[in-house]
Amino acid sequence: xxxxxxxxxxxxxxxxxxxxxxxxxxxxxxxxxxxxxxxxxxxxxxxxxxxxxxxxxxxxxxxxxxxxxxxxxxxxxxxxxxxxxxxxxxxxxxxxxxxxxxxxxxxxxxxxxxxxxxxxxxxxxxxxxxxxxxxxxxxxxxxxxxxxxxxxxxxxxxxxxxxxxxxxxxxxxxxxxxxxxxxxxxxxxxxxxxxxxxxxxxxxxxxxxxxxxxxxxxxxxxxxxxxxxxxxxxxxxxxxxxxxxxxxxxxxxxxxxxxxxxxxxxxxxxxxxxxxxxxxxxxxxxxxxxxxxxxxxxxxxxxxxxxxxxxxxxxxxxxxxxxxxxxxxxxxxxxxxxxxxxxxxxxxxxxxxxx
Numbered sequence: 001x002x003x004x005x006x007x008x009x010x011x012x013x014x015x016x017x018x019x020x021x022x023x024x025x026x027x028x029x030x031x032x033x034x035x036x037x038x039x040x041x042x043x044x045x046x047x048x049x050x051x052x053x054x055x056x057x058x059x060x061x062x063x064x065x066x067x068x069x070x071x072x073x074x075x076x077x078x079x080x081x082x083x084x085x086x087x088x089x090x091x092x093x094x095x096x097x098x099x100x101x102x103x104x105x106x107x108x109x110x111x112x113x114x115x116x117x118x119x120x121x122x123x124x125x126x127x128x129x130x131x132x133x134x135x136x137x138x139x140x141x142x143x144x145x146x147x148x149x150x151x152x153x154x155x156x157x158x159x160x161x162x163x164x165x166x167x168x169x170x171x172x173x174x175x176x177x178x179x180x181x182x183x184x185x186x187x188x189x190x191x192x193x194x195x196x197x198x199x200x201x202x203x204x205x206x207x208x209x210x211x212x213x214x215x216x217x218x219x220x221x222x223x224x225x226x227x228x229x230x231x232x233x234x235x236x237x238x239x240x241x242x243x244x245x246x247x248x249x250x251x252x253x254x255x256x257x258x259x260x261x262x263x264x265x266x267x268x269x270x271x272x273x274x275x276x277x278x279x280x281x282x283x284x285x286x287x288x289x290x291x292x293x294x295x296x297x298x299x300x301x302x303x304x305x306x307x308x309x310x311x312x313x314x315x316x317x318x319x320x321x322x323x324x325x326x327x328x329x330x331x332x333x334x335x336x337x338x339x340x341x342x343x344x345x346x347x348x349x350x351x352x353x354x355x
Contacts, residue, residue, distance in 0.1 A: 001092075004099055005048040012038060012045045023061060040107075044098040051091045056117040058084040100350050105206035108170035111274045114205055115160045121197025122187040123253065124157030126308075128179060133162050134174070136333025143167025148267045149255045155188065162271060164207070171206045176319075176342040178204050179303045185310035195311060197306070207270065208277035215273060221245040224261060244268045251275050292322070306338075320345045 015038040024030050061081045069077065114130050116123035127202055138145050144166045151159040165174070182199045223243040241256030242264040253275065255268035307316045315330050315338065316323045322341050324330075332340065 001095065001099065004123035005051075005095060008041050008099075009045050009048055012041055036107075040102060044095070047091060047095055047098060051088065051095060054084055054088050054091065058088060064242045096351060097347050099345060103172065103175070105175070107169055108171045109164060109166045109207040110174050110204050111162065111164050111207060111271055112174070112177075112202065113162045114158065114161070115201050116157065117199040117201050119183075119196065121153060121155055121157065122183075122196055123198040123200055124153045124159050125155060125188060126157070126181075126198050127159070127161065128157040129183075130200055130202065130259075131158060131163070132167070133331050133333055133335070134177075135163075137335045138165045138167065138170075138333075140333055141167055141170075141173070143170055147257060148271055149253075149257055154235045156291070164270065171204070172343075173339055174204050174207075174349075176339070177202050177305075178348070179223050181193055182307045183310070184307065205271075205274040205278045208273045215246065215276060219247050220272075221247060222265070225256075240264060244272050244273055246276055249276055249279055251279065317342065 015034050018024050018034050019031070019038065024034060058081065061077055061084060064077050065081070066075065075246070076122050096332060112134060114127045114134075116125075119126070131134065135145050145163055146166070147163045149160070149162040151161070153159060180199050184195055184197050186193055187196050187198075193201040210217045223245070224239040225241045225243065226239055240259055241254065242261060243252065243254045244265070245252050251272060253268045253272045255264040255271070258264045258267065305317065305319055307314075307318070308331070309315070310327060313325055313327045314323060315327045317338055320341060322338065324337060326334070326337070
């Protein structure tokens with residue numbers, strides 16, 4: 001571990017020199033890449049330097065025990081040695097986690113897609129509830145939410161809603177939300193007061209930049225059509241809605257939320273790029289998963305990951321066996337307890353597997 005930490009510190013020092021090089025300063029791409037790399041290892045380097053300082057203090061204190069000291073002084077030194085050992089042990093655990101290779105997508109914005117699945121109108125209402133939950137969570141994190149495409153129902157739900165969350169580290173927090181979410185509650189559409197079970201699916205895609213996924217114009221078919229949703233006088237009169245088809249992967253994205261065709265195309269392109277990038281990533285991940293199985297993954301879309309039981313105010317994450325009686329708070333966007341538990345479990349499983 002020390003060898004790996006020393007290599008990280010050496011690289012950090014090298015990056016410091018590179019970022020002072022006029023040639024690098026005048027190259028925007030290299031400057032951005034090196035700055036990003038340095039920022040990604042800064043916490044590790046600071047913790048390692050703190051660890052080295054503690055180790056020096058520990059060695060000095062241990063050597064003092066070999067000297068002739070009076071009983072009171074010896075006891076004080078022993079206590080200091082014990083405290084330093086505790087501090088070093090805690091820091092070692094932190095360093096192990098910091099050395100886990102970071103997901104290259106962790107710092108990215110996300111595109112979330114929520115769809116009502118089994119349960120008809122109630123599933124669409126639940127999709128709306130999930131959208132509000134994630135929107136409130138994003139707001140608490142200081143992130144911004146922007147709807148890209150929506151297919152609302154008359155009851156206030158959504159057959160489908162696609163939205164973007166812009167914020168530092170959004171993907172690192174939300175990537176474990178992929179999968180099928182199940183709700184157990186008395187629907188607003190049910191007059192008899194019976195508990196129904198419905199599901200909605202959530203997909204979380206990291207935003208892909210143009211430099212990461214190259215999509216050629218010749219590979220995209222662009223179709224325009226009249227908007228069919230809310231939008232005032234322009235609905236059904238202007239060809240503002242856009243449908244993009246990525247021919248090699250047969251990925252299709254539509255957007256009609258904006259009155260401007262150009263804006264709809266820009267939004268659709270963001271989703272298209274993210275979906276194609278996600279498809280390629282999942283193909284690579286499938287090969288990795290054949291060799292090892294982690295306790296927590298970013299989830300198959302069809303996998304049931306969580307149940308929201310309204311009568312008992314209970315939410316259960318089935319992947320890690322977590323149950324909390326705070327569903328009312330969770331639906332208000334207070335997701336930290338669930339998300340932090342998933343992150344800790346993922347870190348623990350990666351440490352155990354030696355990844």
